Amino acid sequence: xxxxxxSAHQSDPANRARLRWRARRGLLENDIILTRFxxxxxxxxxxxxxxxxxxxxxxxxxxxxxxxxxxxxxEGEIDLPHVHALLQRLRLA
Numbered sequence: 001x002x003x004x005x006x007s008a009h010q011s012d013p014a015n016r017a018r019l020r021w022r023a024r025r026g027l028l029e030n031d032i033i034l035t036r037f038x039x040x041x042x043x044x045x046x047x048x049x050x051x052x053x054x055x056x057x058x059x060x061x062x063x064x065x066x067x068x069x070x071x072x073x074x075e076g077e078i079d080l081p082h083v084h085a086l087l088q089r090l091r092l093a
Contacts, residue, residue: 016042019038019050019053019054020038020042022054022057023038023053025061026061027061029065030064030068033068033093034090037089037090037093040093041089041093048082049082049085049089051082052080052082052083052085052086052087055077055080055083056078056086056087056090067087068090068091070091074087
């Protein structure tokens with residue numbers, strides 16, 4: 001990935017560290033899934049994917065787990081195409 005293609009998130013180590021810190025969850029299952037996902041994909045996340053992950057991290061642990069395990073689908077403010085796309089990637093992680 002060239003510098004011109006990197007998002008603001010990718011070019012700022014503080015933003016990356018902040019996102020990784022927010023991914024630490026009280027529910028161990030969420031913590032494991034998000035940590036593994038970030039370990040594998042953090043350096044390639046686009047701005048839309050970072051936005052989607054940020055929106056998901058704003059949810060409670062139980063609501064997030066329901067989405068990751070496909071027990072529920074995004075509703076309301078998070079019912080966005082890029083959130084659905086990121087959830088698909090998380091479900092495969």
